[in-house]
Amino acid sequence: xxxxxxxxxxxxxxxxxxxxxxxxxxxxxxxxxxxxxxxxxxxxxxxxxxxxxxxxxxxxxxxxxxxxxxxxxxxxxxxxxxxxxxxxxxxxxxxxxxxxxxxxxxxxxxxxxxxxxxxxxxxxxxxxxxxxxxxxxxxxxxxxxxxxxxxxxxxxxxxxxxxxxxxxxxxxxxxxxxxxxxxxxxxxxxxxxxxxxxxxxxxxxxxxxxxxxxxxxxxxxxxxxxxxxxxxxxxxxxxxxxxxxxxxxxxxxxxxxxxxxxxxxxxxxxxxxxxxxxxxxxxxxxxxxxxxxxxxxxxxxxxxxxxxxxxxxxxxxxxxxxxxxxxxxxxxxxxxxxxxxxxxxxxxxxxxxxxxxxxxxxxxxxxxxxxxxxxxxxxxxxxxxxxxxxxxxxxxxxxxxxxxxxxxxxxxxxxxxxxxxxxxxxxxxxxxxxxxxxxxxxxxxxxxxxxxxxxxxxxxxxxxxxxxxxxxxxxxxxxxxxxxxxxxxxxxxxxxxxxxxxxxxxxxxxxxxxxxxxxxxxxxxxxxxxxxxxxxxxxxxxxxxxxxxxxxxxxxxxxxxxxxxxxxxxxxxxxxxxxxxxxxxxxxxxxxxxxxxxxxxxxxxxxxxxxxxxxxxxxxxxxxxxxxxxxxxxxxxxxxxxxxxxxxxxxxxxxxxxxxxxxxxxxxxxxxxxxxxxxxxxxxxxxxxxxxxxxxxxxxxxxxxxxxxxxxxxxxxxxxxxxxxxxxxxxxxxxxxxxxxxxxxxxxxxxxxxxxxxxxxxxxxxxxxxxxxxxxxxxxxxxxxxxxxxxxxxxxxxxxxxxxxxxxxxxxxxxxxxxxxxxxxxxxxxxxxxxxxxxxxxxxxxxxxxxxxxxxxxxxxxxxxxxxxxxxxxxxxxxxxxxxxxxxxxxxxxxxxxxxxxxxxxxxxx
Ligand SMILES: Cc1ncc(COP(=O)(O)O)c(C=O)c1O
Numbered sequence: 005x006x007x008x009x010x011x012x013x014x015x016x017x018x019x020x021x022x023x024x025x026x027x028x029x030x031x032x033x034x035x036x037x038x039x040x041x042x043x044x045x046x047x048x049x050x051x052x053x054x055x056x057x058x059x060x061x062x063x064x065x066x067x068x069x070x071x072x073x074x075x076x077x078x079x080x081x082x083x084x085x086x087x088x089x090x091x092x093x094x095x096x097x098x099x100x101x102x103x104x105x106x107x108x109x110x111x112x113x114x115x116x117x118x119x120x121x122x123x124x125x126x127x128x129x130x131x132x133x134x135x136x137x138x139x140x141x142x143x144x145x146x147x148x149x150x151x152x153x154x155x156x157x158x159x160x161x162x163x164x165x166x167x168x169x170x171x172x173x174x175x176x177x178x179x180x181x182x183x184x185x186x187x188x189x190x191x192x193x194x195x196x197x198x199x200x201x202x203x204x205x206x207x208x209x210x211x212x213x214x215x216x217x218x219x220x221x222x223x224x225x226x227x228x229x230x231x232x233x234x235x236x237x238x239x240x241x242x243x244x245x246x247x248x249x250x251x252x253x254x255x256x257x258x259x260x261x262x263x264x265x266x267x268x269x270x271x272x273x274x275x276x277x278x279x280x281x282x283x284x285x286x287x288x289x290x291x292x293x294x295x296x297x298x299x300x301x302x303x304x305x306x307x308x309x310x311x312x313x314x315x316x317x318x319x320x321x322x323x324x325x326x327x328x329x330x331x332x333x334x335x336x337x338x339x340x341x342x343x344x345x346x347x348x349x350x351x352x353x354x355x356x357x358x359x360x361x362x363x364x365x366x367x368x369x370x371x372x373x374x375x376x377x378x379x380x381x382x383x384x385x386x387x388x389x390x391x392x393x394x395x396x397x398x399x400x401x402x403x404x405x406x407x408x409x410x411x412x413x414x415x416x417x418x419x420x421x422x423x424x425x426x427x428x429x430x431x432x433x434x435x436x437x438x439x440x441x442x443x444x445x446x447x448x449x450x451x452x453x454x455x456x457x458x459x460x461x462x463x464x465x466x467x468x469x470x471x472x473x474x475x476x477x478x479x480x481x482x483x484x485x486x487x488x489x490x491x492x493x494x495x496x497x498x499x500x501x502x503x504x505x506x507x508x509x510x511x512x513x514x515x516x517x518x519x520x521x522x523x524x525x526x527x528x529x530x531x532x533x534x535x536x537x538x539x540x541x542x543x544x545x546x547x548x549x550x551x552x553x554x555x556x557x558x559x560x561x562x563x564x565x566x567x568x569x570x571x572x573x574x575x576x577x578x579x580x581x582x583x584x585x586x587x588x589x590x591x592x593x594x595x596x597x598x599x600x601x602x603x604x605x606x607x608x609x610x611x612x613x614x615x616x617x618x619x620x621x622x623x624x625x626x627x628x629x630x631x632x633x634x635x636x637x638x639x640x641x642x643x644x645x646x647x648x649x650x651x652x653x654x655x656x657x658x659x660x661x662x663x664x665x666x667x668x669x670x671x672x673x674x675x676x677x678x679x680x681x682x683x684x685x686x687x688x689x690x691x692x693x694x695x696x697x698x699x700x701x702x703x704x705x706x707x708x709x710x711x712x713x714x715x716x717x718x719x720x721x722x723x724x725x726x727x728x729x730x731x732x733x734x735x736x737x738x739x740x741x742x743x744x745x746x747x748x749x750x751x752x753x754x755x756x757x758x759x760x761x762x763x764x765x766x767x768x769x770x771x772x773x774x775x776x777x778x779x780x781x782x783x784x785x786x787x788x789x790x791x792x793x794x795x796x797x798x799x800x801x802x803x804x805x806x807x808x809x810x811x812x813x814x815x816x817x818x819x820x821x822x823x824x825x826x827x828x829x830x831x832x833x834x835x836x837x838x839x840x841x842x843x844x845x846x847x848x849x850x851x852x853x854x855x856x857x858x859x860x861x862x863x864x865x866x867x868x869x870x871x872x873x874x875x876x877x878x879x880x881x882x883x884x885x886x887x888x889x890x891x892x893x894x895x896x897x898x899x900x901x902x903x904x905x906x907x908x909x910x911x912x913x914x
Pocket of ligand 1: 384385386387388390410411413469473499501502576586588
């Protein structure tokens with residue numbers, strides 16, 4: 005699957021990219037396993053010696069470029085194997101490789117801890133037990149220490165260890181900037197990097213990709229007159245893996261000035277310093293990320309003997325453990341959950357509504373991990389987080405540009421705050437029956453409408469879903485730049501309910517809101533940008549500002565002197581990270597938060613936050629953050645890799661591709677929103693990391709590679725049926741969402757390779773079943789099957805655009821915003837609304853009646869309102885609802901029909 009079959013040693017650059025789309029652990033494991041297997045053959049088949057030796061040499065050549073990035077088995081083991089081959093020590097080699105495989109499978113890189121891993125007189129289980137006693141990590145030493153120097157430091161580090169240490173690390177040296185970039189990319193076990201200031205740039209290994217990056221660094225160094233590569237490497241690592249601790253190592257104090265900007269480092273070490281300092285600082289750095297203030301406090305609380313004299317009989321399990329009838333609750337959930345169940349805000353715990361202790365610390369740690377200025381926890385899902393942000397930022401009469409197919413919590417948030425939505429239509433994907441994203445041009449057009457009307461000051465917020473359910477990802481940096489060029493004080497809310505994991509991976513990260521906000525500020529503060537802006541402005545002022553094309557057809561740059569960065573993101577931590585259900589976070593990067601929002605934010609937070617927050621959810625948010633900072637990168641690289649493997653297999657396997665297709669960027673993003681021609685579904689998706697990176701740099705919209713929309717029309721059953729009958733009932737596979745002719749699958753940081761194998765086997769079995777059924781079918785049955793396929797391919801209900809608000813709900817006729825709150829409450833008196841059956845609606849319209857919805861109507865799928873209160877019901881919407889073959893439509897009772905305003909209610913609202 006992930007192994008290179010034959011040929012010369014691969015260029016690391018082609019296979020391991022800053023985005024690690026290749027699962028290097030898997031690849032290395034495969035090759036070491038093959039070496040072990042070949043070594044055992046070598047022992048028993050002397051006549052095959054030459055051939056088997058060549059095989060082993062081949063695997064070693066494949067491994068060589070990777071092993072330089074790992075402490076275990078590492079480059080030294082490759083040399084050992086070569087030595088055994090040369091010395092014809094085949095028995096010893098086989099035994100060592102058996103041992104290696106056991107250790108590698110159990111400890112991974114942590115095998116480096118075992119000085120005597122290959123001492124065959126020691127029991128392997130004992131060694132592994134020792135290795136598992138503590139958390140292991142690798143410290144990358146980007147330096148050119150001699151063998152002896154490194155050995156001495158290693159010895160010092162071992163001496164500095166104590167048995168109480170909860171972590172233990174080993175050193176891995178790489179001699180150049182390029183090698184260091186390769187290592188932090190390939191090896192997720194690296195948690196800290198010691199960087200020598202004057203580290204050489206070039207690797208002795210062929211690393212084309214990293215060479216590009218290094219060349220870019222060199223150019224920047226030249227531009228800003230810095231001569232040491234170490235600090236530049238540190239910056240590049242911050243970009244790749246911001247969670248890592250970085251230490252600058254210098255020979256003497258005098259060298260400090262030469263090292264240039266050191267702000268990127270956690271600390272500076274001088275060589276003559278005692279090594280225990282380096283040990284302590286390195287351990288402290290990891291401890292800081294490992295610490296989970298709230299979870300730790302809750303654990304402590306649970307261990308204390310506490311008498312319970314307040315409400316909450318369940319606390320300490322008192323009403324459960326002694327119960328005659330609900331003891332199975334304790335059997336099922338275990339004891340700890342009850343011991344940790346409390347409403348206490350003291351004793352190390354804290355108050356969510358007014359945090360000053362461990363919850364506050366946990367939120368600060370989350371802000372660090374997710375790149376926010378501040379983070380707030382929510383225990384009622386992003387549904388609540390969205391309402392909090394909308395209410396905090398918007399007051400009655402504020403205009404909000406909002407994508408129409410966003411989550412319903414936003415619409416309700418607008419009702420609550422009496423802000424006026426301008427609904428933005430995403431482009432439709434008619435063949436598949438769902439939407440893509442809102443084009444930047446559409447957003448600019450709406451802003452220009454308000455500019456022309458002289459009412460740009462009323463527009464408060466742009467609200468977009470990043471990424472959409474189906475995986476369409478915006479370019480928040482670009483969108484915000486262009487919007488701020490028209491309206492410099494715009495506030496942005498990015499609903500990242502489905503995108504918290506973007507922070508874990510360098511490619512995806514540049515598409516998340518917090519990254520974009522921080523980088524936008526850094527960019528606008530740079531001399532480089534100010535020069536660029538001045539030149540652009542000179543050119544732009546030569547164009548006609550009254551002509552819309554001037555604004556719509558050209559990329560716009562914000563004025564760095566005027567634009568403010570005011571960005572909010574809401575994330576369902578529970579949807580893609582290890583938080584319990586409902587765990588959600590609100591992040592902000594709003595430079596005017598303290599002066600402009602703090603008070604209203606807290607009011608909104610109090611409005612929506614329970615006074616009895618669930619501590620288990622809060623603790624899980626804390627833990628999810630720890631995981632992000634310590635293993636998020638490796639896990640996310642794995643999730644991407646697995647998704648790409650599914651895509652590749654479905655594309656290439658003739659059995660699978662007869663019935664299935666995983667939709668690609670080409671299918672889901674029209675060419676006008678892409679500059680690249682990225683595909684994930686063939687080998688290029690795996691070997692073309694530069695394409696992936698380029699697309700994420702340049703394209704207006706990209707597709708999240710972990711989102712797998714499986715097109716099932718060729719099976720002859722609908723997405724919904726396929727989900728239930730084929731996947732769930734037969735194979736116990738749960739999918740995320742369905743549409744007319746597709747089901748949506750996702751990989752995540754918990755997906756395992758065996759789950760991927762299961763999925764692919766299930767799809768193969770379904771495909772084989774279809775093959776057989778076709779063979780056994782009569783001509784009539786075949787025709788029926790073909791008709792069904794044809795229907796699923798071509799008869800997807802056409803997606804209706806947002807129509808318009810009825811004039812009585814339009815505060816200004818020249819712009820499209822609507823007073824949704826007015827309509828919402830107008831529907832409360834029952835005499836104000838009527839019902840019309842869908843089958844009668846078109847005739848009523850033909851007779852001249854304007855039908856205006858008095859309710860939200862939300863079909864699942866697609867899961868967003870096709871009608872909101874006050875919206876004129878268009879023919880397209882009725883036709884769409886008539887064609888929808890689903891039962892779950894919130895706000896619509898089939899026996900009554902659509903709820904519409906009576907004509908007198910509308911007249912009264914004028
Ligand atoms: C885009 C979007 N935002 C917000 C939410 C609500 O999130 P939660 O389930 O955490 O309340 C959802 C739920 O599916 C969603 O899809």
